[in-house]
Amino acid sequence: MASAGTAWVPTTWSRSIPAASETDAARLGALTTPGASRDSIVVDLGGGTMDVIATESSRVLAGCGQLVTAAVAAALGVPNALAEWVKRTPSTRIESSHVAITEDGRRTFLDGPARADTIGRLVVDGPTGVVPFTDRLDPRQWAALRRELKVACLGRAAARAGVALTGASDVIVVGGPAADPEILWALRRCLPREVTVGRGSVAAQLGTRYAVAYGLALNG
Structure with missing residues (x-):
């Protein structure tokens, strides 16, 4: 077992398997x-x-x-670029300007007012903030x-x-x-x-x- 911060290499056989491919x-x-x-x-x-x-x-x-991305895009009717983000992390449904519901059913208060385009929709964290992607599913349905x-x-x-x-x-x-x-x-x-x-x-x-x-x- 390696100590913290030390690269572990199997000493008895690390070079016994030729990496030909x-x-x-x-x-x-x-x-x-x-x-x-x-x-x-x-x-x-x-x-x-x-x-x-x-x-x-x-x-x-x-x-x-890529197949997961394509499947998510097809299921939600969204572009592949958006599906790349949507497939990765749990979602949240923005219920109102200050309330969200998570995939485990918890209601949480937002730090600030939600954008108008996110209310009533599922969102995930994107590169520049939350990204809305559907209003057809609740968080638990989408998680499943x-x-x-x-x-x-x-x-x-x-x-x-x-x-x-x-x-x-x-x-x-x-x-x-x-x-x-x-x-x-x-x-x-x-x-x-x-x-x-x-x-x-x-x-x-x-x-x-x-x-x-x-x-x-x-x-x-």
Whole structure:
């Protein structure tokens, strides 16, 4: 186990897996997660593909982050650029100029008056403030639909990669979308109960995004 602030590298086998491809590099980088087993399955989530990488085999599945974006855009009738923000975080419904309702049903008071274009609509935090996106759903309905879209796009795709997952006891998830806790939930829901699904922490301090780059560096 790595100490705080120290990059952890498996000393006995970090260079025994040749990173001949991006999937090999992703696996090598992901397995620098503290506590990872050499037999762990690595699921590398990207914008356009999901790579399911076992010790002796791998599968590349189309879709992943961009597919979730497209599904959200289609479900809500909004542009893909807006769907990119909407898919990421919980929403709030602006009930009145000073009151909002969260996805868990709590009523909260706003710090200041709400913009007129947000009242009666669901909003999420955007790059320059709250962004309204629909008035057709309440917060709980949208939360349930958002999670089901992630199950349909990602959870079931991982389950379809059953050959690579055969015999797996644990799965390490890396890539940008792995930071979304709902995506981990979607994977857990669709994989066998005995499979443990966890978020990777590349080199104990780089989070989920740099598995490929770190794997290539180790192999270089």
